[in-house]
Amino acid sequence: MxxxxxxxxxxxxxxxxxxxxxxxxxxxxxxxxxxxxxxxxxxxxxxxxxxxxxxxxxxxxxxxxxxxxxxxxxxxxxxxxxxxxxxxxxxxxxxxxYAVDNGNSNEVWRSMEDLQMQLANRQVWMASSIHKGEEEVMLGVHKVLQKTYPDIVSIIVPRHPQLGLDIALV
Missing domain, CATH: 3.40.50.2000 (Glycogen Phosphorylase B;)
Structure with a gap:
């Protein structure tokens, strides 16, 4: 192993x-x-x-x-x-x-493949299970990482998606 x-x-x-x-x-x-x-x-x-x-x-x-x-x-x-x-x-x-088994799973897979191709040559960082209010900290981490990796993509995944987050990373 x-x-x-x-x-x-x-x-x-x-x-x-x-x-x-x-x-x-x-x-x-x-x-x-x-x-x-x-x-x-x-x-x-x-x-x-x-x-x-x-x-x-x-x-x-x-x-x-x-x-x-x-x-x-x-x-x-x-x-x-x-x-x-x-x-x-x-x-x-x-x-x-059941999240993708609603008749359009081929579309979901195509979207995933498109995303993989778009991210293939970029650094990716993901923060998962983020609570509402922690988005500012994640924005700070993104900015620090951006100094070393100017083309970095940050993916923020909230713990409770129904609450949403007040963040948009460029």
């Missing part, structure tokens, strides 16, 4: 649903690579297996390495809390499968 991480040198790893791989998670943590578990879910059998006393310490340690856990539903959030995931990294957003 260290060879894989050393070769690819990712800044972040996003795991989907129930992909809990201890070697990958612990290796990423040793290399200070941010970890996220999206659309997080766990079957009843997996929950029982990760809960048994022999592995519960490993489970707790492994889940403590995540910066973000986005459970599929409230019951899944409870499962992750019972497995000792840090409460502040658990954020509910709903089922991600």
């Amino acid at each position: 260290d060879c894989f991480l050393g070769y690819w040198k990712p800044n972040a790893i996003m795991l989907i649903e129930s992909e809990l791989w201890p070697n990958l998670i612990m290796g990423a943590s040793r290399k200070c690579i941010a970890l996220a578990l999206l659309n997080a879910r766990m079957s009843a059998k997996s929950f029982r297996n990760w809960s048994i006393p022999v592995v519960s310490h490993l489970t707790s340690l492994m889940l403590s390495k995540f910066s973000l856990i986005v459970p599929l539903c409230n019951m899944q959030a409870i499962h992750f809390q019972l497995l000792q995931a840090p409460p502040l990294v658990i954020n509910f957003s709903g089922d991600l499968k």
Whole structure:
């Protein structure tokens, strides 16, 4: 796993649903690579297996390495809390499968590909889970980064998108 991480040198790893791989998670943590578990879910059998006393310490340690856990539903959030995931990294957003499964998923993928092409040769910085009122700090960070990377793109992702942010970065 260290060879894989050393070769690819990712800044972040996003795991989907129930992909809990201890070697990958612990290796990423040793290399200070941010970890996220999206659309997080766990079957009843997996929950029982990760809960048994022999592995519960490993489970707790492994889940403590995540910066973000986005459970599929409230019951899944409870499962992750019972497995000792840090409460502040658990954020509910709903089922991600339904976010793009409204008949225009091809359009969404084309938009993502267009965005990737536009950003391919630029430095990108992202601040996620920003609370209302923190946008001024993010603007300051953007301006500092801009001195070194004049063409930098900053992506600001609010914790609660329905509240919006009062920010526009140029």
